[in-house]
Amino acid sequence: MGNSAETLEREAKLQGIGTSRLRKEDARFIRGQATYVDDIKLPGMLVGAIVRSPYAHANIKSINKAKALAVPGVVAVLVADDLKPVNLAWMPTVGGDVQAVLADKKVCFQMQEVAMVIATDRYAAADGVAAVEVEYEELPAIVDPHKSMAPDAPIIRPDIADKTEVGHGPRTHPNHIFTWEAGDKAATDAVFASAAVTVREEILNPRVHPCPLETCGCVASFNKASGELTVHLTTQIPHLVRTVLAMLSGIAESKIRVIGGDVGGGFGNKVPIYPGYVVAVVASIVTGVPIKWIESRIENISTTGFARDYHGIGELAATKDGRITGLRFSALADHGAFNSHISATKLPAGLFSICTGSYDIPNAYCRVDAVYTNKAPGGVAYRCSLRVTEAVYLIERMIDILAQKLGIDKAEIRRRNFVKKEQFPYTTAFGWTLDSGNYHPALEQALKAVDYEGLRREQAEKRAKGELMGIGICTFTEIVGAGPTKVCDILGIGLFDSCEIRVHPTGSVMARLGTMSTGQGHATTYAQIIATELGLPSEDIQIEEGDTDKAPYGAGTWGSRSTPVSGAATARCARKIMDKARKIAAHLLEVGEGDLEWEVDRFKVKGNPSQVKTMKEVCLASHTSNIPPGMEQGLNAVDYYDPPNLTFPFGTYVCVVDIDRYTGEVKVRRFYALDDCGTRINPMIIEGQIHGGLTEAFAVAMGQQIPFDESGNHLGNSLMDYFLPTAVETPKWETDFTVTPSPHHPLGAKGVAESPHVGGIPCFSNAVVDAFAHLGVTHMDMPYNSFRVWQQCKALGISTR
Amino acid sequence: MAEQKVSFKLNGKAVAVSVEARELLIHTLRERLATTGPHIGCETSHCGACTVDIDGMSVKSCTVLTVQCQDADMLTVEGLEQTTGLHALQEAFHTEHALQCGYCTPGMITRAYRLLKETPDPTEEEIRYWMAGNLCRCTGYQNIVKAVQSAVKKMAAA
Numbered sequence: 003m004g005n006s007a008e009t010l011e012r013e014a015k016l017q018g019i020g021t022s023r024l025r026k027e028d029a030r031f032i033r034g035q036a037t038y039v040d041d042i043k044l045p046g047m048l049v050g051a052i053v054r055s056p057y058a059h060a061n062i063k064s065i066n067k068a069k070a071l072a073v074p075g076v077v078a079v080l081v082a083d084d085l086k087p088v089n090l091a092w093m094p095t096v097g098g099d100v101q102a103v104l105a106d107k108k109v110c111f112q113m114q115e116v117a118m119v120i121a122t123d124r125y126a127a128a129d130g131v132a133a134v135e136v137e138y139e140e141l142p143a144i145v146d147p148h149k150s151m152a153p154d155a156p157i158i159r160p161d162i163a164d165k166t167e168v169g170h171g172p173r174t175h176p177n178h179i180f181t182w183e184a185g186d187k188a189a190t191d192a193v194f195a196s197a198a199v200t201v202r203e204e205i206l207n208p209r210v211h212p213c214p215l216e217t218c219g220c221v222a223s224f225n226k227a228s229g230e231l232t233v234h235l236t237t238q239i240p241h242l243v244r245t246v247l248a249m250l251s252g253i254a255e256s257k258i259r260v261i262g263g264d265v266g267g268g269f270g271n272k273v274p275i276y277p278g279y280v281v282a283v284v285a286s287i288v289t290g291v292p293i294k295w296i297e298s299r300i301e302n303i304s305t306t307g308f309a310r311d312y313h314g315i316g317e318l319a320a321t322k323d324g325r326i327t328g329l330r331f332s333a334l335a336d337h338g339a340f341n342s343h344i345s346a347t348k349l350p351a352g353l354f355s356i357c358t359g360s361y362d363i364p365n366a367y368c369r370v371d372a373v374y375t376n377k378a379p380g381g382v383a384y385r386c387s388l389r390v391t392e393a394v395y396l397i398e399r400m401i402d403i404l405a406q407k408l409g410i411d412k413a414e415i416r417r418r419n420f421v422k423k424e425q426f427p428y429t430t431a432f433g434w435t436l437d438s439g440n441y442h443p444a445l446e447q448a449l450k451a452v453d454y455e456g457l458r459r460e461q462a463e464k465r466a467k468g469e470l471m472g473i474g475i476c477t478f479t480e481i482v483g484a485g486p487t488k489v490c491d492i493l494g495i496g497l498f499d500s501c502e503i504r505v506h507p508t509g510s511v512m513a514r515l516g517t518m519s520t521g522q523g524h525a526t527t528y529a530q531i532i533a534t535e536l537g538l539p540s541e542d543i544q545i546e547e548g549d550t551d552k553a554p555y556g557a558g559t560w561g562s563r564s565t566p567v568s569g570a571a572t573a574r575c576a577r578k579i580m581d582k583a584r585k586i587a588a589h590l591l592e593v594g595e596g597d598l599e600w601e602v603d604r605f606k607v608k609g610n611p612s613q614v615k616t617m618k619e620v621c622l623a624s625h626t627s628n629i630p631p632g633m634e635q636g637l638n639a640v641d642y643y644d645p646p647n648l649t650f651p652f653g654t655y656v657c658v659v660d661i662d663r664y665t666g667e668v669k670v671r672r673f674y675a676l677d678d679c680g681t682r683i684n685p686m687i688i689e690g691q692i693h694g695g696l697t698e699a700f701a702v703a704m705g706q707q708i709p710f711d712e713s714g715n716h717l718g719n720s721l722m723d724y725f726l727p728t729a730v731e732t733p734k735w736e737t738d739f740t741v742t743p744s745p746h747h748p749l750g751a752k753g754v755a756e757s758p759h760v761g762g763i764p765c766f767s768n769a770v771v772d773a774f775a776h777l778g779v780t781h782m783d784m785p786y787n788s789f790r791v792w793q794q795c796k797a798l799g800i801s802t803r
Numbered sequence: 804m805a806e807q808k809v810s811f812k813l814n815g816k817a818v819a820v821s822v823e824a825r826e827l828l829i830h831t832l833r834e835r836l837a838t839t840g841p842h843i844g845c846e847t848s849h850c851g852a853c854t855v856d857i858d859g860m861s862v863k864s865c866t867v868l869t870v871q872c873q874d875a876d877m878l879t880v881e882g883l884e885q886t887t888g889l890h891a892l893q894e895a896f897h898t899e900h901a902l903q904c905g906y907c908t909p910g911m912i913t914r915a916y917r918l919l920k921e922t923p924d925p926t927e928e929e930i931r932y933w934m935a936g937n938l939c940r941c942t943g944y945q946n947i948v949k950a951v952q953s954a955v956k957k958m959a960a961a
Contacts, residue, residue, distance in 0.1 A: 024897060031905030032893040032912065034840020034880035041839040123834075125825065215844045215852055215906040215940050266842070266906030267940050299845040521904030521941050690900050693943030721849035721938075728935040729944040 012602045017541065018534030019749070022686035026540070027525040036264040039234050042221045044292040048077055050282050051127035052301070053117040053134045055109035058376040058714025059143040059156065062107055062116070066135040070119055073133050075126025078289065080281060081117045082106040090284055093250055093275070096492055097350070098169015099179070099341035100161070101379060103277045109138070110158055110339035111378050112714050113304040115277040120285050120293060143376040143714035147313060147336035150177040150373035158339060158374045168341060170350040177374045179341045184355040184432050185367035193328035193365045197319035201403050206783045207392045208707040209311040209336065209377070211303050212384040212698075213726060214520070216266025218306050219296030220279045222286040232259045233283065237548075238268045238518050239558030242492060244550045246275055249493075251283065262548025268520035269698065270382035271307035273344050273560050278306075303719040308377075308708060309384035311336035312370075312392040316400040319365075324410045326419050329366040329431070331357050331396050337372050340379035345388050346490040346497065352388025353481050353648075355432035359397035360441050360479040360652060361419040366431035376714045385698050385759035387482050387561035394478050398764035402475075402771065403780045411458075412772070413449055416477045417442065427745070434481065436650045437752075440678070440742045445477055448654035448676045451738060457658060465776050468800070470661035474769025475654070478761035482753040483566025483649040484557075492557070498644040499567040500554035501575040503532065505637035507625040509618035510542035513575075516556010517568040518548050522755060523687040524564060528572050530683055531749065535576035536583075537603030537617040554640055562753030565683065566649045566744075573748040575641035582637060586623055587615040589630045649744045649752035653677040655761050657769040663800045666792025668704065668770060670733040675762070678740045680752035689737050691755040696735050699762025701727050703770075705785045725785070774798070811875040813838065814882030820869065828864040828872060829853045832879065840880040840909040844938070851937030854910035855879045861917040863936070880909035883916060891954040891961070892916055901950035903941030911937050915951050924955055 017023040030036045067079040082104040085091040092100045105116045119130035142156045149155060157163050157176045167173055170180035194200055221234040231253055237243050240260040248255035265272060282295040297306065312333045319328035335351070337343050345352050351370035358366055384391070405415040420441040421428045428436045449455075457473050464471045487496025500516040511532055517524060525545040533540035547553055556568060580600075587605040588595045591613055598605045605620070607613035615623075623629060624637045658672040675692055682688055705725030709717040718724055743750025763784070770786045771779060777798050782790070795801035810819040813836060820835050832838040832855070844852035846865045853864040856878040883890040892912050895901070902908040911934070918925065918933045925933065930951050931944070939947060 025900065028897040028902060028905075031902050031908045032880075032889070032896050033884060034838075034909040036905050038839075038842065038906065040843065041833075043834070124830065125823065213940065215850060215904070215938065216842065217844075264905065266844075267904040269940070296843075299847065299850075523903070686900050690903060690942060690946060693945050694903060694941045697943035698940070720847050721845045722847060726850075726938050726940065728938060729931040729948065730935045732944050735943060735945055 009602050016533040016537065016539050016603065018530050019683050021530065021684065023526060023530060023540060023684055025523050025526045026529060027523065038216055038264050038266050039219050039221060039236050040296050042234050044221060044223055047221065047292040047294055048120050048122060048289065049124050049127045050118045050120050050285055050293050050295040051124065051131045052115050052278060053119065053131050053136065055105065055112060055114040055116055057109060057138055057140050058112040059141040060109050060138040061141065062105060062109065063137040063139055065117060069135060070130040070133040073126060073129045075122040076119055076130040077122065078120040078285065079117055079130065079134060080104065080120070080285060085284055088284060090250060090280060093280060095340060095342035097341035097343045097345060101340035101342050103280045111376050112716055113301065113378065118281045118285065120289065144177070145375060145377065145710050145712060145714050147334050147373050147375050150375055151175040158376060179337055179372040179374060180350050181369065181371045182351045183367070183369040186365065187367045190328050190330055190365045190367040194317065194319045194330060197327060198322045199320045199408060200317060201400065201407050202315065202317045203400065203403050203781045205314045205316055205396055205399055205781060207310040207312040207314065207395055208784060210309050210384060210702055210706040211708060211724065212269035212271040212307060212309060212382065213303060213724065214267030214269050214271050217297045217299055217302040218272060218276060220282050221292055221294045222282040223292035224286040224290065226290045229253065230257045230259070231283065232261065234261045234263055235279065236265050236272050237262055238272045238520055238560050240518055240548050240550050241516055241555045242495065242557060243275060245495060246493065247283065250280065260550045262518045265520040269385045270309060270560060272520065273382055274307055274342060274380060276306050299721060300719050303708065303724055304716055305378045307380060307382040309382050310392060311381065314392065314396050316396045318400050318404050320404055324404065324408050324415045324418050326361055326363050327365065329358060329363050331368040333370045333392065335370050335372040336375050336377065337381050338375055338377040338379035341372065342379045343381035344383060346484065346492055347494070348489065349388065352383065352390070354389040354393045356390055356434060356481040357393035357397050358430045358432060359394060360421060360477050362421045362425065363431055377710065383561060385695060386756045387484065390481055391760050391763060394760050395764045398476050398478060399767060399781065402768050406775055406780055412475050413445065413454060416445060416475065435647060436479065437647055437744045437746055438742050439479065439650065439652050440740065441477060441652060444652065444654045444676055444678060444740050447738065447740065448656055448674060452656045452672065452674050470663050470773040472659045472661065472769040472771070472773030474657040474765045474767065474772055476761050476765035476768060477654050479650055479652045480757050480760050481648050481650055482562035482756060483645060484561045484563055485648050486646060487644045496644065497557040498642050499556035499563065499571055500640065500642045501568055501571040502554045502640040503575050503579055503638065505579060505621050507622050509538055509621040511538055512544050512546065513572065514546045514553040515568045515572065516554055517559045517564040520559065522559065522564060522691065523684070527565065527683050527687060528569070531569060531572045532576050535573055536579060562756045565751045566747060566753045567643055567645055569751055570645065570748050571641045571643035574643060575639045578639035578641060579637050583617065583620045585633065586620050586629050590615050590623055590628065646746050649680065649747060651677065651679045651752040651754060651757050653757055653761050655765040657765045659769045659773060661773045661791060663795045664803065666788040666790070666795055668786050668791055673733050674736045674738065675758060676738040676740065677754060677757055678742050679754035679757065680741065680743045680747065681750035682739065682741065683751060688754050692737050692758045693735050695755055695758025696762045697727060697732050699759045700733060700766065701725055703763050703766035703784050703786060705787050707785050807870050809870055809873050811872045811877055813877045814879060822869045824868065824870050826869045828867040828869045831869040832864060838879050838881055842906055842909065844906065849938065851914060852907050852910045854913045854937060856913055856917055861914050880913050883912065891957040895950040895954040895957065899946050899950035899953055901942060901946040907937060907939045911939065911947060919955065919958065
């Protein structure tokens with residue numbers, strides 16, 4: 003049984019796990035009928051716009067609202083003093099700090115929120131913003147985090163200057179936030195002291211921005227009669243936002259409804275709770291009408307959700323034949339003016355200690371020092387788990403640097419250091435247990451696909467002619483799917499996730515989840531899981547997320563956690579329904595449960611294949627009196643899933659670049675990406691995610707950086723300056739895969755959307771640096787725009803004919 | 804500020820609005836004419852999410868004043884679907900998985916519509932070049948190119 007043409011046809015009709023089913027959510031998007039937050043229009047709605055600081059560091063001497071209030075259409079102007087009666091001038095951050103909702107007596111970064119003008123439409127609001135008079139007294143600013151802890155450094159945060167800690171251990175300077183370390187320092191230092199070879203490099207992950215095409219915004223609507231607050235929001239974490247709003251406002255959580263709706267991309271930018279949201283909520287409570295606040299692109303890049311700004315130092319110790327014996331990584335982390343860095347409570351530097359990568363490294367130590375500067379606050383994970391891009395970037399650059407020092411081929415040094423298949427589950431020196439992996443075959447498949455030996459021969463020929471060609475390899479291991487509640491919580495709430503399934507009498511299904519799609523295709527992927535588990539067609543399975551009044555509680559979508567956590571909850575929830583369905587089928591067929599076997603979409607009596615009950619028949623029966631005695635009607639279930647471990651997707655990427663040494667132009671000739679995300683639920687969606695992640699990696703490596711001058715002024719915060727690749731620059735992507743299921747996930751799936759970003763960035767870097775390796779270059783900081791690469795050529799004396 | 808009356812054709816229907824001279828077309832479309840297909844992504848003409856078709860040209864509606872549109876013949880993504888069904892481009896964006904978050908999609912499809920009017924059988928290089936005014940953060944463009952190519956085939960066969 004199971005393989006006949008008839009059963010295969012029935013299976014195909016389900017369009018379940020493993021099929022490249024077209025997306026169920028597309029219909030509204032291709033017609034322009036989606037509902038993003040700026041599409042929402044409520045009766046009586048007013049619009050908020052923010053007055054922002056022109057200075058990076060200044061005292062506020064006075065704010066005069068009078069002229070603004072006289073502008074036609076302006077209804078109110080809110081400043082910090084107006085928020086104090088409701089205790090919302092400041093808000094707690096997930097990093098254990100507090101953040102000014104509206105600047106209270108001073109501003110600490112350029113474009114900081116100083117006031118919100120509420121008006122009848124966006125034009126009147128803009129007029130009002132221009133008419134608010136703020137008198138500033140400029141102060142010296144700190145832009146370079148290396149200068150934050152100088153003895154005579156200006157104090158950025160007098161409000162906490164005498165606090166001995168802000169959430170994560172002792173502080174040694176008023177501009178110090180925390181120092182976090184992991185691993186065995188003494189043992190690692192001893193290994194370095196006696197190592198045959200050591201390498202050291204300073205490596206920067208510059209300040210960048212995720213820049214989803216839709217900026218952040220909200221519509222807050224407080225109903226004075228019922229005391230209920232509804233917030234339509236650009237968010238990746240609707241349930242956590244509801245909890246935080248309850249904590250901040252004192253409104254009962256049951257009276258707060260957060261609705262995610264359609265969200266135009268997130269990439270980490272839509273995880274935090276921003277001052278604009280909070281002021282809009284207060285303004286709605288004060289005015290009693292809905293308030294819309296939508297940030298502009300310049301506000302988005304300047305103030306909400308920067309990423310990285312990790313100033314790293316990598317060190318490896320090794321034997322002469324390239325076996326790594328010790329790893330020592332540190333980073334100076336620039337968190338800006340407030341520590342609103344997104345991280346789990348016990349992980350102030352996120353998952354940075356995944357930095358041993360795919361390699362069997364016996365001794366390791368890492369440390370992160372976080373400091374305040376006069377820049378926008380926070381630190382989000384831009385298409386990655388918390389601080390994973392930074393960690394993977396360091397190890398994947400450092401292993402190349404070690405290979406160069408030892409004269410070992412960059413593929414070969416990886417072979418020598420990989421965790422071997424038989425070592426899984428493998429516990430790293432930092433204590434992470436890598437669930438599964440099979441690194442050697444993935445590398446060999448990739449090298450064969452690109453004809454690696456041939457590429458190296460071609461490179462040697464080109465070098466002989468004075469031409470620059472680089473081959474980058476990256477063999478990354480990611481850590482995603484946060485996470486076990488024992489390890490990961492935010493504000494005390496564990497990062498479990500959930501699924502609730504209701505099966506209707508006619509066999510169609512409604513499922514609701516605690517995650518939040520921002521383009522990942524959840525409505526399709528989750529439906530496919532349920533289709534295969536329950537034998538019902540995915541076409542008739544509706545998925546809903548983001549409305550906290552409807553969906554069960556969950557920690558949202560970030561850190562590639564949807565499939566690893568909610569996908570697991572979905573499978574387990576369906577299996578609870580299956581258990582009940584089996585009992586009903588046995589009752590209907592008048593046999594024991596053990597006499598039944600499952601085949602695609604129906605129960606069959608073993609040895610009597612004509613005795614059959616399809617799942618659809620069971621769905622109907624479950625709503626009748628013809629069910630086992632004592633059983634409740636219906637086929638509904640809910641599952642809350644606390645994963646036993648994170649999941650560890652991996653991959654091998656190869657990039658080939660040609661560089662014009664006279665202009666510095668880097669041309670990506672080829673990019674091959676082999677990903678192993680365990681069980682593949684929808685290959686079409688997976689490939690789409692990989693294309694997108696690689697493109698965002700390309701953007702970071704080749705052009706993205708938020709630049710400042712010495713006074714903390716932004717030098718590029720519009721799309722004129724900030725690099726988002728177009729169809730012309732973006733390379734063509736070749737995708738490939740291996741499948742190594744996760745042993746602890748009910749479906750074996752691991753999560754995929756962030757791997758291409760995390761693995762892609764070091765692959766581009768390794769390719770660009772490799773082009774100069776024969777000239778003694780071991781590292782160049784991103785981004786590799788033509789000017790910077792040309793400067794490298796000029797420094798080497800090869801930029802002129 | 805004084806308002807001016809402006810009338811034009813939007814997706815085949817005559818419309819009239821009364822707006823301040825400074826009002827941008829994207830705001831008129833989205834807030835007065837319930838046409839929320841075109842989106843705002845940058846307000847500086849870079850991203851193309853607000854692309855509409857005016858008098859046979861692709862135009863970024865965040866940098867056009869509504870008062871400039873008197874008597875214009877305007878098409879947005881909402882006007883592409885006919886009683887006979889979806890436009891070949893809408894269909895192709897779905898079948899080639901050329902959208903993820905969907906925010907750029909109305910602008911992309913509207914731009915591709917004009918591209919194919921001007922260049923009915925473009926090469927891949929031409930597609931990439933002539934679509935470069937529309938940014939997408941999700942797809943990496945590869946499937947968008949495939950969708951345009953697929954629509955070309957469908958339209959040629961029709």
